[in-house]
Amino acid sequence: MFHSWVGRLAAVGVLLVALFGLMVAFGAITPAPALGDYPGEEELAQDYDGHVGDYVQVTGTVVGTDPVEIALEYDYTDAGERHSGTITVTVRNVETTVTDGESLQVYGTPGPDRTITAENSVSVPATNYTAMYLVSALAGLWTLWRLVCGWRLDWQTGALVRREESRRPAQALLDRVQEVLA
Structure with a gap:
């Protein structure tokens, strides 16, 4: 089945439909604290008072340090109307030192x-992002380099095939263009 273009395209199609189905199904799930999925920024923005006393998990940017305040960005759709913006909340019991601009993840109880x-909080300096x-960009470029130099696309079967000998990227791209034009 996977040895022909039709079989490969059918397999890719089935996988894309499954991915879309799972994305829609799991994207529609409401927070479930019993499963470790606590209400977050969107839920607090929709109905803050409805979550007072419950556990929440939010991540925001530190905008004040005495007391600690974080800006929570939200983006949700309710009754066909899109809502987006920022709400600012004050966080008590933060045990780590934070500075403006850091990202702060908080697990705690809204009042x-x-x-x-906060029962637990983790700060991430902005430079970490x-x-x-x-690092991700460099890893992606290195992977692309290895792909172009060591592999080629067999247009007859639609499969990636290892090159007999590795090539420089410029030569590999020139060869690939010549393969397509031939």
Whole structure:
């Protein structure tokens, strides 16, 4: 079945339909604290008072340090109308030192007047995100380099085939263009 274009395209189609189905099915699930899925930013923005006294897990950017305040971004659709923006909450019992601009993840209990009493919190310096994106970009480029240099697309079967000898990227791209034009 996977040795022909039709079989491969059918397999890719089935996998894409399954992925879409799972994405819709799991995207429609409401928070389930029993499963470790606690209400977050969107739920607090929709109905803050309805979650007072429950456990929540939110992540926001630190906008104040005395007391600790975080800005929570939300984006949700209710009755066909899209709502997005930011709400600011005060977090009590933060045991780590935080600075403005850091990302702070908080697990705790919301109280009245937009305060959350933290049971656990983790801060992530803003520079960690820059390093993460840089390392990911370099890894992606290295993977692309290895793919272009060591593999080729067999247009007859639609399969990736290992090259007999590795090529430089420029030569591999030139060969690939010549294969397509031939």
